[in-house]
Amino acid sequence: MTPTTVLVLFAAAIPYAFAQDAPPTPEQIAHQTWADNSNTQICKYTAWTWAAIIAAMLVYRWTLHLLRHVRRLANLNHGTTSDGRQKYFSIPNENYAKAKRHLISAPLFRKRHNREFHLSSAMNVGTLPGRLQTLFLAGYFVMNIAFCVITINWHDSNKTYYDDARNRTGVLAVLNMIPLFLLAGRNNPLIWMLDISFDTYNLIHRWIGRIVVIEAVAHTTFWMAGKIAIMGPAKGWAMVTTAMVPSNQLIFTGTIGTCSFVAILLQSPSIVRHAFYETFLHVHIALAIVATSAVWMHLDTLPQQSLLLGAIICWAIERSLRLYRLVRTNLGNGVTKAEVEALPGDAVRVTLRIAKPWKFQPGQHIYMYMPSVGLWTSHPFSLAWSDEQPAFSAEKTLPLSRQDLFAARKSASMSLIIRRRTGFTDKMYRKAELAAGGKFMTTAFVEGPYGHQSFQSYGTVMLFAAGVGITHQVPHVRDLVVAYANGMCATRKVTLVWIIQSPEHLEWIRPWMTQILGMEKRREILRILLFVTRPRSTKEIHSPSSSVQMFPGWGDGC
Numbered sequence: 281m282t283p284t285t286v287l288v289l290f291a292a293a294i295p296y297a298f299a300q301d302a303p304p305t306p307e308q309i310a311h312q313t314w315a316d317n318s319n320t321q322i323c324k325y326t327a328w329t330w331a332a333i334i335a336a337m338l339v340y341r342w343t344l345h346l347l348r349h350v351r352r353l354a355n356l357n358h359g360t361t362s363d364g365r366q367k368y369f370s371i372p373n374e375n376y377a378k379a380k381r382h383l384i385s386a387p388l389f390r391k392r393h394n395r396e397f398h399l400s401s402a403m404n405v406g407t408l409p410g411r412l413q414t415l416f417l418a419g420y421f422v423m424n425i426a427f428c429v430i431t432i433n434w435h436d437s438n439k440t441y442y443d444d445a446r447n448r449t450g451v452l453a454v455l456n457m458i459p460l461f462l463l464a465g466r467n468n469p470l471i472w473m474l475d476i477s478f479d480t481y482n483l484i485h486r487w488i489g490r491i492v493v494i495e496a497v498a499h500t501t502f503w504m505a506g507k508i509a510i511m512g513p514a515k516g517w518a519m520v521t522t523a524m525v526p527s528n529q530l531i532f533t534g535t536i537g538t539c540s541f542v543a544i545l546l547q548s549p550s551i552v553r554h555a556f557y558e559t560f561l562h563v564h565i566a567l568a569i570v571a572t573s574a575v576w577m578h579l580d581t582l583p584q585q586s587l588l589l590g591a592i593i594c595w596a597i598e599r600s601l602r603l604y605r606l607v608r609t610n611l612g613n614g615v616t617k618a619e620v621e622a623l624p625g626d627a628v629r630v631t632l633r634i635a636k637p638w639k640f641q642p643g644q645h646i647y648m649y650m651p652s653v654g655l656w657t658s659h660p661f662s663l664a665w666s667d668e669q670p671a672f673s674a675e676k677t678l679p680l681s682r683q684d685l686f687a688a689r690k691s692a693s694m695s696l697i698i699r700r701r702t703g704f705t706d707k708m709y710r711k712a713e714l715a716a717g718g719k720f721m722t723t724a725f726v727e728g729p730y731g732h733q734s735f736q737s738y739g740t741v742m743l744f745a746a747g748v749g750i751t752h753q754v755p756h757v758r759d760l761v762v763a764y765a766n767g768m769c770a771t772r773k774v775t776l777v778w779i780i781q782s783p784e785h786l787e788w789i790r791p792w793m794t795q796i797l798g799m800e801k802r803r804e805i806l807r808i809l810l811f812v813t814r815p816r817s818t819k820e821i822h823s824p825s826s827s828v829q830m831f832p833g834w835g836d837g838c
């Protein structure tokens with residue numbers, strides 16, 4: 281094709297691109313009404329599917345919650361681990377145990393799902409979803425494919441299926457943007473309602489994102505293919521290219537939208553996310569804003585704009601909640617201060633004096649902003665410890681004991697242990713190391729708390745941690761020892777298994793462990809097994825007592 285031919289074709293196509301369509305025949309109007317209705321119907325089916333899944337999950341969670349409560353009540357103040365009640369609750373229901381083993385908690389294949397897949401030692405391809413998650417995602421995928429094709433007459437001699445499929449994929453892409461935006465937020469109410477972790481929603485967010493991209497591309501493709509099929513290849517292509525100009529808002533914004541969606545897909549593989557998390561996040565948000573604005577303009581005057589509005593509202597509420605929590609927690613009563621102290625073994629201890637603290641519970645994590653180190657970025661960390669003091673008394677901080685258990689307590693300070701990685705955490709470590717005395721004070725903002733669990737209804741609790749993962753377990757250990765001493769839990773045995781590289785990592789939590797080991801009745805319930813994988817000499821490995829034992833290596837000492 282010579283350039284002149286292209287120009288002629290362009291010129292020939294311009295009237296098509298801008299012309300008002302010829303007035304539709306009654307037959308066409310009837311078809312359009314029918315098509316619009318079936319698209320609305322499909323939106324309803326999707327909404328009902330979501331509602332049914334959420335309802336089923338709610339019933340499941342409430343049942344589990346009730347069972348736990350009963351188990352805890354039945355075992356309060358009842359004997360040892362070999363006590364009849366403890367035994368009764370320790371016998372699992374076989375079917376449920378099987379379901380858990382093979383479906384609910386099962387990895388997809390042999391590999392544990394949280395271990396990353398590596399192509400080589402430098403590249404990881406990400407984590408695989410678990411079996412139940414895979415089932416859900418596959419089901420959702422199949423449902424979307426089905427919704428893209430059902431009720432459309434794929435054999436119509438007038439080729440109406442191009443328009444029908446174009447409209448259908450477009451509607452579904454916009455509809456899926458609602459869960460896409462909702463599940464992206466860490467304040468998504470489904471997290472606490474269904475007791476499903478943000479991690480899982482994040483996984484679903486990524487897969488729904490992929491579905492939206494595919495639907496957007498299909499939407500664009502059906503539009504192009506329709507033009508080509510109806511006008512012939514030459515005119516059709518020319519029409520497509522002439523339409524993609526700023527003065528044709530519908531097509532221009534649609535093109536930008538689809539391109540930004542594809543760009544998001546290309547910049548978000550696990551390798552990129554993990555290697556350049558901060559850059560990934562900023563580009564991701566920028567592209568999402570471009571895509572959303574483009575789609576918004578694309579939908580001007582179309583009823584589907586209200587679906588997009590729903591998605592945008594989900595996002596706006598989440599962001600406002602974050603801001604609200606941030607302001608309330610850190611500016612209520614002075615400003616939150618953090619003391620950052622370098623520790624042996626490439627870690628820092630951050631002690632937070634939060635302006636308006638909350639009731640500390642085991643399993644909580646926060647997002648921390650530290651402008652002097654990380655500007656506006658935030659990073660998630662588990663709360664490893666809280667020092668509490670009675671709210672209405674001037675007494676010095678007491679260790680947790682029976683007396684103050686029921687007193688209203690406010691945390692005077694909360695602490696984090698942060699392992700040095702390569703970005704924000706590395707900067708923080710180096711700053712502390714260079715500061716006088718190995719520590720510095722700075723202003724920090726804490727967003728949270730997020731999440732918490734209780735293991736108090738279980739007779740035997742085994743906690744495993746490797747390295748800095750101990751931050752999540754220490755509060756559970758303290759919680760269970762205190763609850764046991766007060767006769768408030770079903771727990772009779774707690775075993776903490778901690779795998780560390782070198783004994784100097786013990787320093788990270790030494791003061792807290794000393795407190796826990798000194799607690800009332802601790803010996804009756806707590807056992808600690810330490811495995812040191814890279815001791816400098818065997819002399820370093822010695823067991824302080826029978827309830828705290830240290831072994832070299834990975835557990836061959838067991």
Ligand SMILES: Cc1cc2nc3c(=O)[nH]c(=O)nc-3n(C[C@H](O)[C@H](O)[C@H](O)COP(=O)(O)OP(=O)(O)OC[C@H]3O[C@@H](n4cnc5c(N)ncnc54)[C@H](O)[C@@H]3O)c2cc1C
Nearest residue numbers: 554557658659660661662697698699701702703704705751
């Ligand atoms: C719920 C939760 C609790 C955590 N608790 C602790 C803890 O108690 N102690 C501890 O040392 N670490 C904890 N982490 C890990 C900690 O968040 C990361 O190590 C830290 O954000 C790395 O920052 P960096 O800039 O040095 O990362 P980099 O060295 O740039 O990257 C290291 C890894 O951290 C991930 N990462 C980087 N920034 C973020 C971010 N803003 N959000 C999420 N992931 C990120 C990257 O994907 C990468 O895999 C926790 C993480 C989560 C999700």
Ligand SMILES: *[C@@H]1O[C@H](CO)[C@@H](O)[C@H](O)[C@H]1NC(C)=O
Nearest residue numbers: 311312315316443444447582
């Ligand atoms: C497709 O959607 C557009 C915009 O809502 C509408 O004008 C057109 O009639 C629809 N076509 C069909 C076949 O449903």
